[in-house]
Amino acid sequence: MASETAGSTAEKTASVKGLTLSGAGALVLSLAVNWVIVFGANTGGIAPELDALTYGPVTLFTALGVVGATVTYGVLTRIATNPDRLFVIVAAIVLLLSLIPDFTVIPDQPGGSLVAGTILGVMHVTTAVICVGVLTR
Template sequence: MASRFDAAGESIPTATLAVRGVVALILSILGNGALLGIVLATDVVSRFDALSPIPVFFLTIVGVIGATVVFGALTRRSDRPDRTFTLVAAVVLLASFAPDLYILSEDPDATAGAVAVLMVMHVVVAAACVFALTDRYSPIAR
């Protein structure tokens, strides 16, 4: 299904972009909050600084804001912004695993399980952003 905004220069309205960004943020925070809550409550993995509420929620917010800005820019510059954004999101998702692997190698408190949880949190944000921002999936303001 082609995006309603799949024409270069046909940018998504700012209000629509803002609403979709807020939905992506809410979905990301709820998903990562639930995952973090389960992990911390059950002690499934060992705790370390990166796997605590402040860094998780701060970086979730930063990621969603970045994704929203990128999607808005793509609607102005790409003939197929939904497809392009999905590809960009996949590449950024893969690149986002590198710092987690660095943490695993450098932080003595980090375990493979805890870093895997961080990686799953990146997937949650990427999925929420693709779902909420792109016209292909989002039911918002069609």
């Protein structure tokens, strides 16, 4: 019985390590893509006064989203019989909810516009796709 406990502890440690590495990979890739999008928006002169389209907020909110996705996926792997499928559903719902402020709040912000909101929405979609792809592989 002691060997079963040690085995399951080793498996949990390995899965936590794998999940952490996957989450870190999703974070690095998401940040790289979103920084390129911010660079393009800044270079194109799209919403230069909009704080939400600067590196600081994009970095913070991308990191929070990816960490949240990683923790959520980790929990689902422990409680769900088909965590990948459930994670895709949860990610889709969270993505749809995250788009609401992009099209309702951002256009009314100083320097904001519907184009700026769309660009932020694209960043949400790319981050969601990266998280689902990396975490469920």
